[in-house]
Amino acid sequence: MSDSSAETSDSSNFIRNIIDADLASNKVSTVVTRFPPEPNGYLHIGHAKSICLNFGIARDYNGRCNLRFDDTNPEKESVEYVNSIRRDVEWLGFSWYSNPFASDYFDQLYAYAIDLIKQGLAYVDSQNADEIRANRGTLTEPGVDSPYRDRSSQENLQLFEAMRNDEYEDGEHALRAKIDMQSPNINMRDPVLYRIRHATHHNTGDKWCIYPLYDFTHGLSDAIEGVTHSLCTLEFEDHRPLYDWILDNLETPSRPVQIEFARLQLEYTLTSKRKLNMLVNEGHVSGWDDPRMLTISGMRRRGFTPESIVSFCDAIGITKKDSTIEMGVLENALREDLNVRAVRRMAVINPLKVVIENYPADQEEFFDGANHPQNPDYGTREVPFSREIYIERDDFMEDAPSKFFRLSPGREVRLRFAYYITCKEVIKNEAGEIESLVCSYDPESRGGKSPDGRKVKGTIHWVSARHAVDARVNLYDRLFTSANPGAAADFHQALNPDSNILMDNAKFEPSIELANNPIAYQFERLGYFISDYDSSNDNPVFNRTMTLRDSWAKIEQSR
RNA sequence: UGGGCCGUCGCCAAGUGGUAAGGCACCAGGUUUUGAUCCUGGCAUUCGUUGGUUCGAAUCCAGCCGGCCCAGCCA
Numbered sequence: 001m002s003d004s005s006a007e008t009s010d011s012s013n014f015i016r017n018i019i020d021a022d023l024a025s026n027k028v029s030t031v032v033t034r035f036p037p038e039p040n041g042y043l044h045i046g047h048a049k050s051i052c053l054n055f056g057i058a059r060d061y062n063g064r065c066n067l068r069f070d071d072t073n074p075e076k077e078s079v080e081y082v083n084s085i086r087r088d089v090e091w092l093g094f095s096w097y098s099n100p101f102a103s104d105y106f107d108q109l110y111a112y113a114i115d116l117i118k119q120g121l122a123y124v125d126s127q128n129a130d131e132i133r134a135n136r137g138t139l140t141e142p143g144v145d146s147p148y149r150d151r152s153s154q155e156n157l158q159l160f161e162a163m164r165n166d167e168y169e170d171g172e173h174a175l176r177a178k179i180d181m182q183s184p185n186i187n188m189r190d191p192v193l194y195r196i197r198h199a200t201h202h203n204t205g206d207k208w209c210i211y212p213l214y215d216f217t218h219g220l221s222d223a224i225e226g227v228t229h230s231l232c233t234l235e236f237e238d239h240r241p242l243y244d245w246i247l248d249n250l251e252t253p254s255r256p257v258q259i260e261f262a263r264l265q266l267e268y269t270l271t272s273k274r275k276l277n278m279l280v281n282e283g284h285v286s287g288w289d290d291p292r293m294l295t296i297s298g299m300r301r302r303g304f305t306p307e308s309i310v311s312f313c314d315a316i317g318i319t320k321k322d323s324t325i326e327m328g329v330l331e332n333a334l335r336e337d338l339n340v341r342a343v344r345r346m347a348v349i350n351p352l353k354v355v356i357e358n359y360p361a362d363q364e365e366f367f368d369g370a371n372h373p374q375n376p377d378y379g380t381r382e383v384p385f386s387r388e389i390y391i392e393r394d395d396f397m398e399d400a401p402s403k404f405f406r407l408s409p410g411r412e413v414r415l416r417f418a419y420y421i422t423c424k425e426v427i428k429n430e431a432g433e434i435e436s437l438v439c440s441y442d443p444e445s446r447g448g449k450s451p452d453g454r455k456v457k458g459t460i461h462w463v464s465a466r467h468a469v470d471a472r473v474n475l476y477d478r479l480f481t482s483a484n485p486g487a488a489a490d491f492h493q494a495l496n497p498d499s500n501i502l503m504d505n506a507k508f509e510p511s512i513e514l515a516n517n518p519i520a521y522q523f524e525r526l527g528y529f530i531s532d533y534d535s536s537n538d539n540p541v542f543n544r545t546m547t548l549r550d551s552w553a554k555i556e557q558s559r
Numbered sequence: 560u561g562g563g564c565c566g567u568c569g570c571c572a573a574g575u576g577g578u579a580a581g582g583c584a585c586c587a588g589g590u591u592u593u594g595a596u597c598c599u600g601g602c603a604u605u606c607g608u609u610g611g612u613u614c615g616a617a618u619c620c621a622g623c624c625g626g627c628c629c630a631g632c633c634a
Contacts, residue, residue, distance in 0.1 A: 011581090012573070038634050073633060129632055138630055140561045174632050184562040186630050195632035214634050238563055238629050260564085262627095267570090315582060317572050319565090322627050326570045329583050339596060346593095374596065405594065414592055448592045459592045524593045552594045 013318040015053070015259055019061065019229060028228045031063030035089070036070045036102075036218070036232075039081035039202070043088045045294040045309070045330075046264040046271040052313035053261070054231055055094040064097035066225055071103045072217050074201035082202070084288075088296035092306045102221045103203040109212050110164065112220055112250050113175060113193060117156045121249055122193060123149055124159035125176045132174070135181070136189050143181040143189045163196055166209045170196050177216075179245060187242050191215055219243040223252035230256045233263040234320065264316070265324040268478040269294050270486050284495060285479070291532075291543050292479045292499050302476065303520060303530035303545030308337040327478065334546050335528070342522035343371050343378060346416065346461040348507045349473055349526060351390035353436040353465065356421060358443075359387040364466065367417040367447070381511040385418050388465040390507045392525075395460045396437060398426060403555070405458035407437070413458040416524065420445040420456055461524050468507035469514065471540040473529070475501040506542075514540035522548075 022028045033054040037047060058065035067089055071077045089096070116122035125132065125146045137143035151159070163173055175194035183189055193216040198209050222230045230243075236258070243258045263271075270276060271294070279285050279293070288295050291302035299309065312333035316325050346369070364386045372378035391407065400408035407413050412422040425438035444451055448459070479485075482494035513519060516535045522528050527547040535541045 017575090036634090040634080070634065076633075125632095132632075133630075136630060138561085141630095142561090143630090171632065176632095186562080189630085192632050197632080211632095213632075218634090234564070235628055236634090240563090262565090315571080317582095319572075321565055321572095323571065326583070329571070332583060335595090344593080373591085373593075403594095416592060418592095456592090458594080461593075522593085522595085525595070526593090527595095548593075548595050550594075555594080 011314060011317060014320070015229070015231060015261060015318055016057065018259060019057065022228070023061070030228070031057060031061040032065070032097075032226050032228045033058050033063065033231060034066040034068045034222065034225060034227050035096075036068045036221075037085055038070045038073065038077065039079075039085055040073070040076040041081060041273045041276070042084055042288045043296045044271050044276065045266060045269070045296070045299070047088075048092060048296060048309050049264040049313050049316070049318075050231070050233075051089060051092055051094060052310055053318055055089075055096075056313075057229070057231075058097070063228075065094070066227070067096035067099045068221060068225070069099075069101045069103075069203075070214065070218065070221075071101050071201070071203060072211055072214060074197065074199040074211060077202050079202050084297065088300075091296065091300060092309060098225075100221075100225065101203045102217050103201060105217070105221055105224055106204060106208055106212070108224065109217060109220060113160065113212070113216070114157065115250060116177065116193075117160060117175075118153055119249065120153055120178065122156070122175055122177050123151050124156050124163070124173050125149070125190075125192075126173050128171055132192070136186065137181070139186070142183075145181050146176070146190065149178065149190070160194075163194070163210050164208070166198075168196055170198055172196060175210075177242075177245070179242075185238055185241055187215070187238050188245070191242060215239055215242050216246060219246050219256065219258070220250070220252065222256040223247060223254050226254045227256045228254075230258045232258060232260055234260050234322070235263075236260055260320065261318045262320055262322055265322070266294065266330065267324055267327050267483040268480050268485070269327075270480070270491060272486060275486065275491060279479075284492075291474065291476050301533060301543065303338075303528060303543055304334060305337050305341070305520065308334045311337060324484070331546060335549065338520055338522065338528045338545065340375070342520040342528055344369070344373065344522050344524055345512050346383065346463055346509045347471075347473075347512065347523040347526065347529070348390040348392050348461065348463050348468075349475075349503045349523075350393045351463075351505060351507050352393045352396055352434065354389050354391050354421070354462070355436060355438050356387050356389070356441045357424065357438050358440045361387050363387065364464070369417045383417055383509055383511070384464045384467040385415075386464045386466045389415070389462045390465055390468060391415075391437075391460055391462050393434075396423070396434070398434070406460055407439075407458070412456050413460050414445070414448050414456045415462050416459050417448060418446075418462070419443070419448070420450060461526075463507045463509050465507075467510050469510055469512065469540065471506045471508050471512075471514070471542060473503045473506045473542045473544060474532070475503060475544050477501075508540070520545070 035054045055065045125148045135144050174192045176190045179188045181189045194210050197211050237260050240258050289297035289301045366382040368380040369383045395406040397408050407423050409423050419441040421439040421441045423439050427436045429435050477499050479499045480494040481496045485491040485494040514537045516531050528545040529542045532541040532543050
């Protein structure tokens with residue numbers, strides 16, 4: 001069970017280089033990081049990158065990493081999200097040093113705000129939101145000072161206290177930092193620190209009617225927790241001067257540093273929370289944990305292992321460069337992990353009946369099938385065989401090219417673990433569709449070898465009809481047909497209509513465990529599969545996690 | 560066009576003045592009772608570009624070109 005593949009993140013990156021230097025110069029002694037999601041949605045593959053970075057650094061440097069909920073906007077947040085985020089982080093295999101809410105610091109944050117006011121570095125602005133926006137200027141034009149900018153500390157203190165004491169309506173006043181309305185960096189043009197918001201907070205209830213904003217809260221929360229390296233995505237680069245301004249002007253327990261890295265972009269997927277929401281709300285997927293969604297919960301249901309996700313994150317690296325990762329990297333990480341752990345079974349997803357004419361009707365026998373071809377520790381299971389079997393429709397072709405190593409009229413193939421069979425006759429219905437096959441078998445070839453040493457190129461999988469278990473199988477493919485659905489004017493155009501195909505007539509060999517459980521199976525020659533949450537012995541439902549690599553399909557395509 | 564950031568193989572990515580790691584993908588072989596896995600070999604005379612500094616530059620300097628981000632009382 002233990003992970004044999006060394007997950008030593010020996011891959012260096014610019015953030016680890018900075019940490020190495022900080023350690024070498026004794027600037028820091030213990031590395032402290034944090035993963036700070038806002039509990040306003042489900043975690044996705046992009047968050048996994050940040051989780052692996054932050055928790056991975058803490059692990060490798062014998063430091064600490066907190067899971068901190070950045071919950072300063074009560075209207076968007078809920079305990080449902082808090083719980084799902086905790087679950088996902090744990091499922092990925094990480095444990096936090098502590099798990100605070102930014103809202104735990106509201107009292108301290110309020111005190112810091114008062115400190116700023118006393119220093120004359122913050123003021124209560126009584127302009128409304130539209131006026132503030134109008135006076136902020138543009139990217140190329142400076143802003144103009146608020147008429148309330150020069151209120152006395154005394155007046156600001158009174159006003160701010162009154163804001164806190166529920167004496168005003170939402171939007172009537174706001175606390176702003178007094179920095180520079182002419183700054184070329186718009187974030188420094190007197191950013192709003194606190195707004196009045198009469199909303200119930202998932203953690204603090206109705207205790208507060210004013211809430212601090214991200215820029216004021218984040219650095220201070222980092223400082224309170226002793227975070228040494230505050231790692232965030234590139235779009236916050238412009239906020240760093242403000243992050244520093246807050247910490248430079250306040251006496252805090254520690255002095256963290258913000259470092260930015262590039263957000264994950266993956267081909268064929270969407271990671272914008274807003275668009276993910278649309279997929280769910282418009283019914284294009286069954287929910288946040290739909291197996292086609294690259295949410296952590298969706299990937300879990302799809303059959304991804306946490307190890308494969310961590311290994312993917314290791315593979316893509318950390319830089320400041322905007323880049324888009326090819327799907328193949330994720331697929332490879334998944335296959336690599338599943339290949340070593342998946343239990344092999346035979347299942348037929350699109351069945352074609354084969355009658356073996358020279359095999360006695362009342363006879364049955366059992367073969368020992370290896371549960372893993374490379375790992376004998378996985379043992380074997382008994383695979384029943386009888387006169388009538390199912391094979392995959394794709395494994396038969398009436399007019400087959402010479403390179404087709406499977407079954408066709410007059411040709412011989414090996415049934416995995418069992419016998420060589422030769423196709424004698426094709427039975428069709430009135431419509432000319434192939435209904436079944438009549439084959440003969442070579443009793444001498446039992447076990448899959450013949451005494452005369454003749455070679456058969458193809459080996460196909462099969463399931464004994466008499467012993468087969470009926471099941472349903474969900475085939476999944478990428479949700480979008482375009483590599484960059486987010487760039488399209490309307491991502492709906494790029495939706496893949498065939499992203500989920502239900503095969504409701506699958507035949508399983510009897511040794512497959514049907515109820516919902518975490519066993520990863522490889523159905524030989526088909527791919528990796530896992531039982532769905534809804535699966536039961538009475539109503540088995542499996543999800544295809546990933547196909548096997550298929551070089552035959554590639555050859556066929558190029559023809 | 561104000562400010563910030565980025566540009567090394569098809570996609571990622573090491574490299575921090577001493578002569579281009581690695582992964583994915585791809586190509587060619589070998590093993591194979593999964594056209595899977597596994598194994599072997601191939602795949603950047605060149606680091607956006609042009610100049611400069613230097614015995615020596617992907618690494619330092621300057622210009623140019625291309626891309627991304629910022630005008631929420633969101634995070």
